[in-house]
Amino acid sequence: MARIVAGVACSHIPAIGAAWDNGKADEPYWRPVFDGFEYSKKWIAKFKPDVLIVVYNDHASAFSLEIVPTFAIGCAAEFPIADEGWGPRPVPKVIGHPELASHIVQSTVLDEFDITIVNKMEVDHGLTVPLSLMFGRREAWPCPVVPLCVNVVVYPVPTGHRCYMLGRAIRKAVESFDLDLRVVIFGTGGMSHQLQGPRAGLINREFDTRFLDNLTRDPQSLTRIPHIEYLRETGSEGIEMVMWLIMRGALDDDVREAYRFYHVPASNTALGHIILENAS
Amino acid sequence: MALPKEYDDLPGTFVFDADQARRGYHLNMFCMSLMTAGNRAAFKAGERAYLDKWPMSEEQKQAVLKRDWNGMLELGGNIYFTAKLAATDGLSFQQIAAMMTGSTQAEYAKMMLNGGRPVEGNRSKSEWKK
Numbered sequence: 449m450a451r452i453v454a455g456v457a458c459s460h461i462p463a464i465g466a467a468w469d470n471g472k473a474d475e476p477y478w479r480p481v482f483d484g485f486e487y488s489k490k491w492i493a494k495f496k497p498d499v500l501i502v503v504y505n506d507h508a509s510a511f512s513l514e515i516v517p518t519f520a521i522g523c524a525a526e527f528p529i530a531d532e533g534w535g536p537r538p539v540p541k542v543i544g545h546p547e548l549a550s551h552i553v554q555s556t557v558l559d560e561f562d563i564t565i566v567n568k569m570e571v572d573h574g575l576t577v578p579l580s581l582m583f584g585r586r587e588a589w590p591c592p593v594v595p596l597c598v599n600v601v602v603y604p605v606p607t608g609h610r611c612y613m614l615g616r617a618i619r620k621a622v623e624s625f626d627l628d629l630r631v632v633i634f635g636t637g638g639m640s641h642q643l644q645g646p647r648a649g650l651i652n653r654e655f656d657t658r659f660l661d662n663l664t665r666d667p668q669s670l671t672r673i674p675h676i677e678y679l680r681e682t683g684s685e686g687i688e689m690v691m692w693l694i695m696r697g698a699l700d701d702d703v704r705e706a707y708r709f710y711h712v713p714a715s716n717t718a719l720g721h722i723i724l725e726n727a728s
Numbered sequence: 729m730a731l732p733k734e735y736d737d738l739p740g741t742f743v744f745d746a747d748q749a750r751r752g753y754h755l756n757m758f759c760m761s762l763m764t765a766g767n768r769a770a771f772k773a774g775e776r777a778y779l780d781k782w783p784m785s786e787e788q789k790q791a792v793l794k795r796d797w798n799g800m801l802e803l804g805g806n807i808y809f810t811a812k813l814a815a816t817d818g819l820s821f822q823q824i825a826a827m828m829t830g831s832t833q834a835e836y837a838k839m840m841l842n843g844g845r846p847v848e849g850n851r852s853k854s855e856w857k858k
Binding site for chain 2: 530531532642655680712
């Protein structure tokens, strides 16, 4: 059977992709960001996942305002890289895992999650920046990816509790898949940041640190954070952290924190990153 | 009965809720059209004529022409959409963020290097009135 063996949380700041793509990774501003992922690159090379499930949000790339699915799973064989206004990132296209993806859709819908099926989709920095940070520069990504898009653009976004429960349902789905696969799940976005309006630039290190601490030891408490608290305490875009709870819900109750990295600033954002391994 | 909007109390923040999304639909769809190189060139070649192809309000069109980044958000724009207009202008997220806060790029970048805008004093509109 397939198993989810670990979870990775990671911000997906577009400026990181731009710095990487334009050869600025060695500049003093960016070097600490990329150095913060040196351990992670070694960790994932050793961990060798067969498939990744990447929870992220589309930033008005694949989904305009014509259709705004709350949860959508990419079931295509491959996902081209989106042009977000400055040309597509020069990274490999993302190869899907249509069998596992559609299996997860079937299983989670029967578990009462109303998932949107996406058979044609371009992927943006939300998905590709974490891949660049975790795998570095590649001719092709080392394994297929099941993209799971969460609406965090049009308010209200799904609740943290709903996200956590979806994680649980995804775990159950993966464990009923016939192939023997090692799956690692990524939760992306966050941490505290506000990109818009006169309050832009808000950062809340205390909230972020507590969130990282509780992600390991008391995720249930995080599922009870109301939307207004995310907006007020972590900035309007900090609410992306609900996506991390899908990742966490898919893991064991007991996890081991293998690595943590936190850095301010990456452009407008507090970059947070954590690797959690199932204790069992 | 309408759902309560507790977030109306947040200072300096435009929450892109269903009402804003409805108001800004065409403004955002215009921004979305800038995702292809051909459309970016057409827009650059004649901004007003390009905008007139979209059923946006005159107010929204003026906000775009003036690059009034906060104004666009107030009129229903969403930052991930208006960022495509910024990209068309060759501006980064950090550059438009600085503009929206009314600081220079250098001041804003320095604030971020110093740990960002603190949450203390920035939680509620009442704190901004003092």
